[in-house]
Amino acid sequence: MYDFSFEITYDAGVDEFVDLFIDRESLRSEAIHSCLDPVELWTLESVTGDPDDLEAIDTLLFDKSVDRESINDRECDPTRATSLLTNEQRQRIVYTYVSDVDFCEAVPLIVAKYLDSGVLFEQTRTGNTVRWRVLLQDDSKVGHLYDTISAKLGDGLSFSFEHLTEVDSWESSLLPQANIRAEQREILLVAVERGYFETPREVTLDELADEVELPRSTVSYRLRRATAELAKRFADRQL
Amino acid sequence: MTTDHNRNGENRVETDGPPEPEYPTDVLVSPAWVESRVDQLASEGTDMRLLEVDVNTAFYEAGHAPGAVSVDWREDLRSADAHDILSPQEMRSFLESCGITEETTVVVYGDNSNWFAAHLYWQLTYYGHQDVRIMDGGRQCWVDYDYPLTADPVTPPTVAYERSLEPPARPGVRAYRDDVRDALDTDTVFVDVRLPAEFRGEIVKPPGIDEGARRGGHVPGATNVFWAENVRPDGRFKTPARLRALYDSRGITPDDDIIVYCRIGERSSVTWFVLEELLGYERVRNYDGSWTEWGNMIGVPIEVSE
Numbered sequence: 327m328y329d330f331s332f333e334i335t336y337d338a339g340v341d342e343f344v345d346l347f348i349d350r351e352s353l354r355s356e357a358i359h360s361c362l363d364p365v366e367l368w369t370l371e372s373v374t375g376d377p378d379d380l381e382a383i384d385t386l387l388f389d390k391s392v393d394r395e396s397i398n399d400r401e402c403d404p405t406r407a408t409s410l411l412t413n414e415q416r417q418r419i420v421y422t423y424v425s426d427v428d429f430c431e432a433v434p435l436i437v438a439k440y441l442d443s444g445v446l447f448e449q450t451r452t453g454n455t456v457r458w459r460v461l462l463q464d465d466s467k468v469g470h471l472y473d474t475i476s477a478k479l480g481d482g483l484s485f486s487f488e489h490l491t492e493v494d495s496w497e498s499s500l501l502p503q504a505n506i507r508a509e510q511r512e513i514l515l516v517a518v519e520r521g522y523f524e525t526p527r528e529v530t531l532d533e534l535a536d537e538v539e540l541p542r543s544t545v546s547y548r549l550r551r552a553t554a555e556l557a558k559r560f561a562d563r564q565l
Numbered sequence: 566m567t568t569d570h571n572r573n574g575e576n577r578v579e580t581d582g583p584p585e586p587e588y589p590t591d592v593l594v595s596p597a598w599v600e601s602r603v604d605q606l607a608s609e610g611t612d613m614r615l616l617e618v619d620v621n622t623a624f625y626e627a628g629h630a631p632g633a634v635s636v637d638w639r640e641d642l643r644s645a646d647a648h649d650i651l652s653p654q655e656m657r658s659f660l661e662s663c664g665i666t667e668e669t670t671v672v673v674y675g676d677n678s679n680w681f682a683a684h685l686y687w688q689l690t691y692y693g694h695q696d697v698r699i700m701d702g703g704r705q706c707w708v709d710y711d712y713p714l715t716a717d718p719v720t721p722p723t724v725a726y727e728r729s730l731e732p733p734a735r736p737g738v739r740a741y742r743d744d745v746r747d748a749l750d751t752d753t754v755f756v757d758v759r760l761p762a763e764f765r766g767e768i769v770k771p772p773g774i775d776e777g778a779r780r781g782g783h784v785p786g787a788t789n790v791f792w793a794e795n796v797r798p799d800g801r802f803k804t805p806a807r808l809r810a811l812y813d814s815r816g817i818t819p820d821d822d823i824i825v826y827c828r829i830g831e832r833s834s835v836t837w838f839v840l841e842e843l844l845g846y847e848r849v850r851n852y853d854g855s856w857t858e859w860g861n862m863i864g865v866p867i868e869v870s871e
Contacts, residue, residue: 468773477793
């Protein structure tokens, strides 16, 4: 699989959705898109940020007339359906289905005109920048995509190519990776079940070690590794 | 994006196709103009012929305007052996196989706002074909505005092209590397139509494409006017007033001696068409060797950064 990555930067005032990210620095959005045919598109988008900033973005997230997709000001009027999947103080996860598209100058819809082999799109918004990572089965049309997307940008948008490489890993906050080792996960589950994380602790490290028949130092190490991994993943999602 | 509803009708509700372009129909025709002549274009007669030439050659098979003959730019518009545009003999064979005589009105269109359609237009102009026109907006406009499509391939009968193509009738529309070298440090204006990152020398070719240059940068003194600035979001050319304002704002005027170039000479054909045919600038040449030639040559000056 190939990773075609590029950034689009926006001047203030050309895109009302991006403007909020420019005005409110705590906001960050990660989305994945899928578009098998250039008439429809679905998007799973996680927006994180300070509670006030998230409240400010709620209106736009659920306004069906707000065009969060197009990269120029050509008016498009597809049908949009939006569902709120997660509503927390510091995070919204929104599913959006865009259908009945006659034409819409959105990156996934433009790409779908050139490729019909199931392309995956990852999009990250922070400040005035929208970063796209397009995951493709083959790279033969990337030159066309580069030329076409860069040429379609409206006034106030600029294109910056990052790289075209073969993919060796992918991390998305929307698809958390199970990167806790099996032996760490096992001791973590036992520890939670026995009340090790309760206050006060309902079980000691020695008792856990006896139960799983491992040295205390091994149990301690695996628990620390597992909790460290969870903490780092949590922190990544807040950044 | 925030939509601007009132800018020169560019975002009009698209129900019956785009408005007629404000340009002479002997160089630029609208999709409606083509649609009203579909029967004539699709007939075996030689009065009129429609050609679709796409960068993405897969588009034609997915559907094309009725009567449109497929042109493959890789196979049909360049001379593989000579690494050049078509020779007079190759151009004659190409036209004859497309059912085109010296009297035929040729209408060209294609994807990417007519990149290779403009390149074919330019080659036909170079060889002096009398009547060639571009369909405004190209393939995208035709598809977006729901003009009729068919998947049937079109194979017109081969005809004879009687007029001599040798020497080319209008050599003045083409610049060679020596012309570029001679024009350095003169009043000649070089217009580089590539992306700013290519102009600055950060990228020597688009990703995934082999044909590029050893060095990045641009011809010394060139002005960067990205080719897509000539067109609207739906692929049609901007209005005459806006195109004039664009080039005026970059200090490029109608009486300048102008050489345009890009990477392989096709995007610059769009800008050549705008300056020469739509705006009527006096002397515009397309340097079709473009950056794949200049950026690979030994001993020529280049400029990097802004």
